[in-house]
Amino acid sequence: MMRKLLFLIFLLSSGLLNAQKSTISGYVKEASSGEGLIGASVYVKELKTGNVTNTYGFYSLTLPAGKYTLVFSSSGFKKWEQAVDVAAKSQEISVELVADSQELAEVIVKARANDENVRGIEMSVNKVDIKTIRKIPALLGEVDLVRAIQLLPGVSTVGEGASGFNVRGGGVDQNLVLLDDAPVYNSSHLFGFFSVFNPDAVKDVKLFKGGIPSMYGGRASSILDVKMKEGNAKKLEVNGGVGVIFSRLSIEAPILKDKASFIVAARRSYIDVLAKPFLTGNNANSKFSFYDLTAKVNYTINQKNTVFMSGYFGRDVFGTGFGFDWGNTTLTTRWNHVFSNKLFLNATAFFSNYDYMLDSDIENKRPNDAFKWTSNIENLSIKPDFTYYWRPDNTITFGGQLLTYDFTPGKANATSNGEKREFGQANKQGVEASAYVGHDWKINSRLTIQYGVRYSHYDYKSLNGEYYDRIPVPESTENPSGYVLKINQTDPNAVVASYGNWEPRFALNVTANESSSLKLSYNRLVQYIHLMSNTAASTPLDVWTSSTNNIKPQIVDQVALGLFKNFGPDGNNYESSIEIYYKDMQNQIDYADRANLFLNPYFEKDLLFGKGRAYGIEFFLKKNVGKLTGWASYTLARTERKIEGLNNNEWYANRYDRTHTLNLVGQYSLSDKWSFGANFAYITGVPYTVPSQKYIFDGIAYPQTVPGTRGNIRVPDYHRLDISATKKNKKALFGKGSSEWVFSVYNVYNRKNPFSIYTRPNEDNSVQTEAVQLSIIGSFVPAITYNFSF
Incomplete structure (x- = not known):
C-alpha cells in the first residue's frame, strides 16, 4: 500500500512538473x-x-x-x-x-487577509498572534502561550496546576505539540503554571482542532504548531522582562546582513533564590526552579536555498532533601529549496527527548539507602515536505516522514542496607513511517475543496527479548482487570507487532457571499503512542509507551460543520462562527481499579479498552478593530467512554468532560500610553468518582468505591476573572528603545477553584468520613512585570 501511494505521488508530481506556465x-x-x-x-x-x-x-x-x-x-x-x-x-x-x-x-487578528476566516478552507483552526497573547492578563504577569489557547473554543484544562490542555474531549497525550516541527512531550513548567514557550522567541502559533491537513499525523485530537522567530536580519534587537517569578532576555541580530541571522532567548525563575534566606534546617537546600534556552540561526545561501537550525533546552528542578527534575530537549535542522517557481521543498530533520529523574539521595549522603528512578522518550526523524503551486487555484502538497521512538518507560535502582536491586519496565522501540498527498482546489469563486490521504505504518519491538500476551482470567482482588500476562520470548530485533492505517482527509468551503460561508470537514487520525496516567491531571512522572501486541493504536474519526460570518461597517470588523463536531474514537484506554502503572513491568494487564465519543457546538465572536477588541467563546460539549469492565459496560462521562465552557477576553486602548485587559472564564466541573460505601477497621473508617464505577459526581464549577493594566514608556534601558510596566491581578475575586476532591476519615470522629476540596490557587495573585525592547 505504501508503494502504491508513493507511486501515485510520483506520477502526480511528474505530470504537474511538465505543465508550462508563466509564473x-x-x-x-x-x-x-x-x-x-x-x-x-x-x-x-x-x-x-x-x-x-x-x-x-x-x-x-x-x-x-x-x-x-x-x-x-x-x-x-x-x-x-x-x-x-x-x-x-x-x-x-x-x-x-x-x-x-x-x-x-487596533488589529489583533492574524497575519492574513481580513476575510480569510470566511474565504479560507481552514475550519476548526485558531491562529493567535503573539501580540494578542501579550495583551491577555496572565498569572504573575507572565505571558503564556498555552494558557492563552485555553481561552479558545473547544480547548480546556482539568484545572490549575495541570500540565497541558484538552481539545474537544481528548486527553493531553492526544495533542501533538510541535516546536519548529519537533515534538514537545511536556509543554509545561512548574507543574502546569507556565508553558515551555518563551514568547520573545515565538513567531507563529496555530492550533488545529479539526479539518487537519494530510501533512500532519501522529496524534488523535489536535496539532499545536509553534514556529520560532528566525532572528532580525537587519539590526540588533534586544527584548526582555523582569517579573515576580522569573526574568527573560532575548537577543537577535544579523550575522551577515539580509543573509544570516540568529536569535537566543533565555528564561530563569528565581523562587529558590528569593526563598533561600528564609529556609533553614532540612529545607536549607531546597530546590524549586525552572529555566530554558531557545536558539535559532538561519542562512540564506541564495534565492533558492535557505538553511535553518533551531533548538530548545528546558528543565524543572524540584526537591527538598531529594532530587526531582524533568525537561525537554529538541534540535531541528531545515533546508528550504526552490526547485522551480512552482515547486518548493522544506526538508526537516529533528531530535527530541523528554526525560525525568527522581533521586532520593541527590547529595549522595546515604549511598546504602537510596532510590533513583529515570524515564525518557526519544525521537529521531527525517521529513521532506513538497508544495507544488500548479495554478493560483490549485496547490498540491506531498511528502513523508520516517520517525523512530525509543522508550524507557521507567527504570529504578534501589539500595537498602547496601543491597542493590534494579527493576522497572522493559525498554521498547517503535518506527513510524508515513507518506501523504493533498490537493487544495479553488473550483470557482464560491467553492473550494481540500482533500488528501495519509498512510502510516508502525512497527513495535521489545528490546529485552520478551513480550506479553494478555490472558483473560476471573476478576479478583489480585487481578481487578480480569487479565494476566503470559511471557513470551523473542529476538530483540524482531518486530512483535505491526499496524498500518489509511488516514483520509477532506474539507469543503461553500462561500455564500463576500461575508459568509459554510464549511465541512472530515479527518481520520491515528495515534501509535500513549501516555499512561490514571489521574485526572497529567504529571511529569506519567509514562509514555508504545502500541504493542496488546495496546492497539487509537483511531479517531471527526466530522465538523461550521457557519462563518463577518460583519460591521467595514465588512470585517467582527468575526463570528458556529461549529458543530462529532468524534468517534476507537481503542480508547482506561484503567482497572487500583491499577499500578509506575515501574510495573506488567502494567498492560491493568489496562482496559473500549470506545469513545465526543460531540459539541462551539460559538465564537471576535471584534477586530477599534479601541476595544477581544472575543467571546462558548462551548457546549460532551465526551464519553464505553469501556469493557467499567460502569456496567455503559457509557460514562470521561475525566476530561466539560459540559459548559465560557471565555470572555477583552483589551481596551485608552491612549498611546495606557491600555487595559481582562478575561473571564467559566467551566463546568470535571467528573470524579466518590466513594459510596466504607468499611471500619480498628475504629477508623476507610472510604470504598463500588468497583467499576466512574464519574458519579462532579467537582464544583470553575470560574475566574483576571485584569491587567499596561503603561508604555517612551524609552527603555540606557535611554533607547521602548519599555512598559504591566500590572496584573489573577483571580480578582479570590475564588478557591477546586482542583480535586478526595475523602478521608474525619479528624474529630474517625468513624465518619469527609470530603476535602483541594485548591491549587486559593486567593488573588497580584504581579508587576517590566518589559523592555531596544
Whole structure:
C-alpha cells in the first residue's frame, strides 16, 4: 500500500512538473527584521484571484500573459502594490512590507487577509498572534502561550496546576505539540503554571482542532504548531522582562546582513533564590526552579536555498532533601529549496527527548539507602515536505516522514542496607513511517475543496527479548482487570507487532457571499503512542509507551460543520462562527481499579479498552478593530467512554468532560500610553468518582468505591476573572528603545477553584468520613512585570 501511494505521488508530481506556465514567485518579508511573513496575501487585481504565503513567506502565482497589479498585504502592515508584465519567462518578485503603527494599535487578528476566516478552507483552526497573547492578563504577569489557547473554543484544562490542555474531549497525550516541527512531550513548567514557550522567541502559533491537513499525523485530537522567530536580519534587537517569578532576555541580530541571522532567548525563575534566606534546617537546600534556552540561526545561501537550525533546552528542578527534575530537549535542522517557481521543498530533520529523574539521595549522603528512578522518550526523524503551486487555484502538497521512538518507560535502582536491586519496565522501540498527498482546489469563486490521504505504518519491538500476551482470567482482588500476562520470548530485533492505517482527509468551503460561508470537514487520525496516567491531571512522572501486541493504536474519526460570518461597517470588523463536531474514537484506554502503572513491568494487564465519543457546538465572536477588541467563546460539549469492565459496560462521562465552557477576553486602548485587559472564564466541573460505601477497621473508617464505577459526581464549577493594566514608556534601558510596566491581578475575586476532591476519615470522629476540596490557587495573585525592547 505504501508503494502504491508513493507511486501515485510520483506520477502526480511528474505530470504537474511538465505543465508550462508563466509564473511569478518570491518571498514576502517584514521590512524591519527581514523575517518571512506567514499567510500574507498576494492578490491580482485584474483577475480577482491570488494566493497566500507559506510558513517561510514564499508564494507562487501562475498567470496568463498580460499586465497586472499585484497587491501584497498582511494584517498589521501597509499594503504594497506593484505593476508586473507577465511574459513567457517566469519572474521572481520579493517584497518587504512596512509595519502600520496605527493598524497595530487596533488589529489583533492574524497575519492574513481580513476575510480569510470566511474565504479560507481552514475550519476548526485558531491562529493567535503573539501580540494578542501579550495583551491577555496572565498569572504573575507572565505571558503564556498555552494558557492563552485555553481561552479558545473547544480547548480546556482539568484545572490549575495541570500540565497541558484538552481539545474537544481528548486527553493531553492526544495533542501533538510541535516546536519548529519537533515534538514537545511536556509543554509545561512548574507543574502546569507556565508553558515551555518563551514568547520573545515565538513567531507563529496555530492550533488545529479539526479539518487537519494530510501533512500532519501522529496524534488523535489536535496539532499545536509553534514556529520560532528566525532572528532580525537587519539590526540588533534586544527584548526582555523582569517579573515576580522569573526574568527573560532575548537577543537577535544579523550575522551577515539580509543573509544570516540568529536569535537566543533565555528564561530563569528565581523562587529558590528569593526563598533561600528564609529556609533553614532540612529545607536549607531546597530546590524549586525552572529555566530554558531557545536558539535559532538561519542562512540564506541564495534565492533558492535557505538553511535553518533551531533548538530548545528546558528543565524543572524540584526537591527538598531529594532530587526531582524533568525537561525537554529538541534540535531541528531545515533546508528550504526552490526547485522551480512552482515547486518548493522544506526538508526537516529533528531530535527530541523528554526525560525525568527522581533521586532520593541527590547529595549522595546515604549511598546504602537510596532510590533513583529515570524515564525518557526519544525521537529521531527525517521529513521532506513538497508544495507544488500548479495554478493560483490549485496547490498540491506531498511528502513523508520516517520517525523512530525509543522508550524507557521507567527504570529504578534501589539500595537498602547496601543491597542493590534494579527493576522497572522493559525498554521498547517503535518506527513510524508515513507518506501523504493533498490537493487544495479553488473550483470557482464560491467553492473550494481540500482533500488528501495519509498512510502510516508502525512497527513495535521489545528490546529485552520478551513480550506479553494478555490472558483473560476471573476478576479478583489480585487481578481487578480480569487479565494476566503470559511471557513470551523473542529476538530483540524482531518486530512483535505491526499496524498500518489509511488516514483520509477532506474539507469543503461553500462561500455564500463576500461575508459568509459554510464549511465541512472530515479527518481520520491515528495515534501509535500513549501516555499512561490514571489521574485526572497529567504529571511529569506519567509514562509514555508504545502500541504493542496488546495496546492497539487509537483511531479517531471527526466530522465538523461550521457557519462563518463577518460583519460591521467595514465588512470585517467582527468575526463570528458556529461549529458543530462529532468524534468517534476507537481503542480508547482506561484503567482497572487500583491499577499500578509506575515501574510495573506488567502494567498492560491493568489496562482496559473500549470506545469513545465526543460531540459539541462551539460559538465564537471576535471584534477586530477599534479601541476595544477581544472575543467571546462558548462551548457546549460532551465526551464519553464505553469501556469493557467499567460502569456496567455503559457509557460514562470521561475525566476530561466539560459540559459548559465560557471565555470572555477583552483589551481596551485608552491612549498611546495606557491600555487595559481582562478575561473571564467559566467551566463546568470535571467528573470524579466518590466513594459510596466504607468499611471500619480498628475504629477508623476507610472510604470504598463500588468497583467499576466512574464519574458519579462532579467537582464544583470553575470560574475566574483576571485584569491587567499596561503603561508604555517612551524609552527603555540606557535611554533607547521602548519599555512598559504591566500590572496584573489573577483571580480578582479570590475564588478557591477546586482542583480535586478526595475523602478521608474525619479528624474529630474517625468513624465518619469527609470530603476535602483541594485548591491549587486559593486567593488573588497580584504581579508587576517590566518589559523592555531596544
